[in-house]
Amino acid sequence: MKQKLVIGTRGSKLALWQANHVAACLRERYPEVTIELKNMVTTGDKILDVPLAKIGGKGLFTKELEVAMLSGEIDLAVHSLKDMPTELPEGLVLAAVTNRVDPGDALISPKYKTLDKLPAKARVGTSSLRRKAQLLNARPDLTIVDLRGNLDTRLKKLTTENLDAILLAVAGLRRLGWDEHITQVLPQDVCLPAVGQGALAIEARGNDAETLAMLEFLNHEPTRQATLAERAFLAEVEGGCQIPIGVYGQAGDGEVTLNAVIMSPDGKEVVRDTLTGQVENAPKLGRMLAVRMLESGGREILAKLFEIEK
Numbered sequence: 001m002k003q004k005l006v007i008g009t010r011g012s013k014l015a016l017w018q019a020n021h022v023a024a025c026l027r028e029r030y031p032e033v034t035i036e037l038k039n040m041v042t043t044g045d046k047i048l049d050v051p052l053a054k055i056g057g058k059g060l061f062t063k064e065l066e067v068a069m070l071s072g073e074i075d076l077a078v079h080s081l082k083d084m085p086t087e088l089p090e091g092l093v094l095a096a097v098t099n100r101v102d103p104g105d106a107l108i109s110p111k112y113k114t115l116d117k118l119p120a121k122a123r124v125g126t127s128s129l130r131r132k133a134q135l136l137n138a139r140p141d142l143t144i145v146d147l148r149g150n151l152d153t154r155l156k157k158l159t160t161e162n163l164d165a166i167l168l169a170v171a172g173l174r175r176l177g178w179d180e181h182i183t184q185v186l187p188q189d190v191c192l193p194a195v196g197q198g199a200l201a202i203e204a205r206g207n208d209a210e211t212l213a214m215l216e217f218l219n220h221e222p223t224r225q226a227t228l229a230e231r232a233f234l235a236e237v238e239g240g241c242q243i244p245i246g247v248y249g250q251a252g253d254g255e256v257t258l259n260a261v262i263m264s265p266d267g268k269e270v271v272r273d274t275l276t277g278q279v280e281n282a283p284k285l286g287r288m289l290a291v292r293m294l295e296s297g298g299r300e301i302l303a304k305l306f307e308i309e310k
């Protein structure tokens with residue numbers, strides 16, 4: 001067993017909470033091992049004034065950590081699984097995917113509380129195309145305002161930018177103890193989460209057998225299977241994270257069920273579908289559902305989207 005493990009993390013409050021959480025689990029399990037945290041800055045942390053959809057590129061929040069891991073500077077990195085590209089760099093693996101308790105999205109609207117009660121043309125802040133499309137699908141009258149920055153910045157903007165509501169992941173708010181701000185958890189038929197939302201990913205070197213063995217206890221197999229299916233779906237559809245798709249996988253009793261949606265950014269064109277299969281075939285299930293949805297209108301929606309971007 002290793003005597004010391006170095007965890008790389010971003011410096012945002014959420015990233016630090018996640019890294020400290022994993023560090024605490026490791027210290028409890030291996031009291032004799034030194035667990036160190038190393039703060040790093042990623043491209044996604046540096047560019048704060050541009051909507052994520054416009055920056056493009058994959059792994060904005062992971063690349064610098066991965067370079068440090070490959071060079072041996074750190075042994076593992078803790079990420080929100082949602083921020084991880086579907087393909088990892090050569091030499092790195094997902095050592096563990098943690099139990100996912102809160103996959104959903106939350107509405108924070110101190111004044112109106114729920115989506116139904118928002119007045120016509122209400123200003124709702126979100127920087128995610130996925131949330132924007134699904135909101136507009138349910139409420140075409142809403143005004144969507146771009147909202148970037150860390151969780152605390154976004155919460156502040158609710159007041160400073162004069163917004164009627166903002167949308168954030170339930171998981172992030174819970175982790176930081178800010179869930180008392182949540183006024184509604186959006187139901188799945190209104191808003192499906194992003195691929196991997198709510199789960200933590202522990203990344204390590206594929207050839208570092210000792211570290212991999214030490215991290216195994218952090219893995220929650222049903223969450224890993226469910227998110228494997230989600231990630232295979234995403235890889236088949238496109239690969240990037242800034243397209244208006246929502247997908248949620250649930251594993252149990254040897255089966256995985258995927259619910260997914262592909263939408264145009266204005267929420268007017270919609271393809272929804274669901275598929276259940278055996279847990280052993282989780283990635284295949286994701287790919288099958290993606291192909292089926294692309295063939296039944298999804299491809300046209302995405303083609304138009306990429307045309308707009310050009």
Ligand SMILES: NCc1[nH]cc(CCC(=O)O)c1CC(=O)O
Nearest residue numbers: 080082168169171172197198199
């Ligand atoms: N895109 C940033 C990000 N990455 C992970 C989370 C929340 C935690 C999670 O989904 O695991 C958030 C904030 C948000 O989307 O509200």
